[in-house]
Amino acid sequence: MSPRHPTFVASPAELLPVAQSIAAQWQQVGATGHLLARNIDTGEELGFDVDAPVPLASVAKVPLALVVLDRIATGTLDPALPITIDPASKSVGWTGVAAFRHPATLAVGDLVHQTLTVSDNASADALFDLVGIEVVDERLRGWGCPGIRVRHHMHRMYECTAGVAGDDFGLALELAIRDDAAGQHSIETLNPAYANVGSAAALVELLERIWLDQISRPEATAELRRLMALQVFNQRLSSDLRADTVRVSGKTGTFLHLRHEIGMVTTESGDRIAIAALTRSHRRASIAHDIDLAIGAAARSAFESLRR
Amino acid sequence: MDLLAHLEAYVAVAEEGSFSRAADVLYVAQPVLSRRIKNLEQHLGGQLFDRSRRQITGTDLGVLLLPHAKDVLSRVDHLRQVARTALASAAHALGVPPDSDPVALARVIRAGTRHGVTIGVRELPAEERAGGLADGSLAFALLRVPPEAATYHVRLGLAAVDPVTGSSGRRPVHLESLRPRRGAESGSSPAILVTAEDEIGFAAERFDKAAARAGLPEGRVRRVASTASAVAETLAGHAVLLCPEPFARRHDLAWSPLADAALHRGYELATARRRVGNLGTPVLDWMAPLLADAIGAVGVPAENPGAAERGSTVPDPRSRLAARG
Numbered sequence A: 001m002s003p004r005h006p007t008f009v010a011s012p013a014e015l016l017p018v019a020q021s022i023a024a025q026w027q028q029v030g031a032t033g034h035l036l037a038r039n040i041d042t043g044e045e046l047g048f049d050v051d052a053p054v055p056l057a058s059v060a061k062v063p064l065a066l067v068v069l070d071r072i073a074t075g076t077l078d079p080a081l082p083i084t085i086d087p088a089s090k091s092v093g094w095t096g097v098a099a100f101r102h103p104a105t106l107a108v109g110d111l112v113h114q115t116l117t118v119s120d121n122a123s124a125d126a127l128f129d130l131v132g133i134e135v136v137d138e139r140l141r142g143w144g145c146p147g148i149r150v151r152h153h154m155h156r157m158y159e160c161t162a163g164v165a166g167d168d169f170g171l172a173l174e175l176a177i178r179d180d181a182a183g184q185h186s187i188e189t190l191n192p193a194y195a196n197v198g199s200a201a202a203l204v205e206l207l208e209r210i211w212l213d214q215i216s217r218p219e220a221t222a223e224l225r226r227l228m229a230l231q232v233f234n235q236r237l238s239s240d241l242r243a244d245t246v247r248v249s250g251k252t253g254t255f256l257h258l259r260h261e262i263g264m265v266t267t268e269s270g271d272r273i274a275i276a277a278l279t280r281s282h283r284r285a286s287i288a289h290d291i292d293l294a295i296g297a298a299a300r301s302a303f304e305s306l307r308r
Numbered sequence B: 001m002d003l004l005a006h007l008e009a010y011v012a013v014a015e016e017g018s019f020s021r022a023a024d025v026l027y028v029a030q031p032v033l034s035r036r037i038k039n040l041e042q043h044l045g046g047q048l049f050d051r052s053r054r055q056i057t058g059t060d061l062g063v064l065l066l067p068h069a070k071d072v073l074s075r076v077d078h079l080r081q082v083a084r085t086a087l088a089s090a091a092h093a094l095g096v097p098p099d100s101d102p103v104a105l106a107r108v109i110r111a112g113t114r115h116g117v118t119i120g121v122r123e124l125p126a127e128e129r130a131g132g133l134a135d136g137s138l139a140f141a142l143l144r145v146p147p148e149a150a151t152y153h154v155r156l157g158l159a160a161v162d163p164v165t166g167s168s169g170r171r172p173v174h175l176e177s178l179r180p181r182r183g184a185e186s187g188s189s190p191a192i193l194v195t196a197e198d199e200i201g202f203a204a205e206r207f208d209k210a211a212a213r214a215g216l217p218e219g220r221v222r223r224v225a226s227t228a229s230a231v232a233e234t235l236a237g238h239a240v241l242l243c244p245e246p247f248a249r250r251h252d253l254a255w256s257p258l259a260d261a262a263l264h265r266g267y268e269l270a271t272a273r274r275r276v277g278n279l280g281t282p283v284l285d286w287m288a289p290l291l292a293d294a295i296g297a298v299g300v301p302a303e304n305p306g307a308a309e310r311g312s313t314v315p316d317p318r319s320r321l322a323a324r325g
Helices: A013-028 A057-073 A108-117 A121-131 A133-142 A155-165 A169-182 A200-211 A218-228 A289-306 B003-016 B019-026 B030-044 B060-088 B102-114 B126-135 B201-213 B227-235 B245-250 B273-295
Strands: A008-011 A031-039 A045-048 A082-085 A104-107 A246-255 A258-267 A272-281 B092-096 B119-123 B140-145 B152-154 B156-160 B191-194 B221-223 B239-244 B254-257 B265-271
Touching (some): A008 A013, A013 A031, A013 A045, A013 A289, A031 A200, A031 A289, A045 A289, A057 A108, A057 A121, A057 A133, A057 A200, A057 A218, A057 A246, A057 A258, A082 A121, A104 A108, A108 A121, A108 A218, A121 A133, A200 A272, A218 A246, A218 A258, A258 A289, B003 B019, B003 B030, B003 B060, B092 B102, B092 B126, B092 B273, B102 B273, B126 B140, B140 B273, B156 B245, B191 B201, B191 B227, B201 B221, B227 B239, B245 B254, B265 B273
Parallel strands (some): B092 B119, B092 B140, B191 B221, B191 B239
Antiparallel strands (some): A008 A045, A031 A045, A031 A272, A258 A272, B152 B265, B156 B254
């Protein structure tokens, strides 16, 4: 659980009240968390508790995709390479190949698409198998992203949870919430020491470098930007932002009490605001639309106070 | 002079025909017994026993007075018994929920008088009613039990100035409908007030879980210690109150039942066997229907889809944990 009084960042300082009111709003709906929003062209930013490592859930698919797209861009991986995913051994999930009931063969490039647009766990894990977990983690370190660690497959989250709570979602949620309060983790993939983790600051930094072509290769970052713009989920960052003139390219992450999204808000007028919103809640609900909306409201407030 | 003790000595000697046997019967020393007889003879002005022969016999006066002495002693016995009975049948305390209907409770008290049982009604929180039965301060109590296992089923609903379910107010209310609408001002949603009667362990746990799963933030549900202030806040239009229908009607509040019957109240009428003894069963026969009326119980407990584990056909347990996105 993050401290009762968040550590705020605001530059310039007049943005501080915006960050404070967002933290207060989150608290009102029973969520605590980490936020950083930065205008990548002006460098102005606001947020709170930006450096704490947080289990990423599906947000980890962004660095995974970047490493895969980097391999494709350097010519060491063929985007047309067919991969067959067998329902008997695939990862669980409700969307994409994870929900398929028959063996499916997809090209590597399309697995990246499924991974990012519908958060497909089976496609993501097939890509992890292809490039290797350690390779993804090393590559991130090579790129100078120390605040992001990738240590396990997506499937591992469900294995660890089923290991302590069986199929009882309520129990798993209860454990996650209590463990947060106690600071001891019975679900390994929620323990920052073993989980795929990232801080709001590191994730905003990553988004910034992706949009400014300051990481990997321009072909890889361009493809990543294209795919993130195609994400189908719009209940969080974009819930109060979407318009014909405002676009959100993002990736959500949801697991038990964790509700995250990172993304770049871009406008017709040329503004580019990177946002990382990582939340955890003490509410015993798997769906809490007001928390999602509070993340959306935060994104809108931050965006409107940071755009030129 | 303790006349009763002396009369007891006199009757015992007459019946046993011996000072020593009478002393044994009365658990007193023989000199004490002899002194009592002597004192009584002085008091009455004549000898009661002829001590000249080996076998003790009564004098004419002794024979004459014996039935009168026995009569005095038996009347005293009766006096004591009446006192005991009167004490035992004094007000049987009955523990009822705080929001019971006073008019219906008056009928319980009157019916008690008719059946020769004094009923003292005590309004107590659920936990104290259970405690009162255990420690003997209550003879009868309505105990909270899960509605699906209960004899008496009291529908709980939400009372408000205007029906929470829109114009009609007759439709059941679902907790999900109480979520603030998208775009609504935050903080504009009225609090849901829960009184002590619905704060008892399992019931509060169920309600909190249902509210959380329906997407209501924790701050929406508020516990209130005083029923009166809860009603006041509700009448003022600042809150909605979780209560049974008759209670809402008594305060001119609109009321809609909660759709999930697992969140309703269940009651069992229990007796403290130590206090009531054999009196219990016949009393329950006439008291039960009147009490059901006082708490607003309705018919047979309803089937409740909410409490039972809802069936699931998801093949892989882990996939139930998987979130979308």
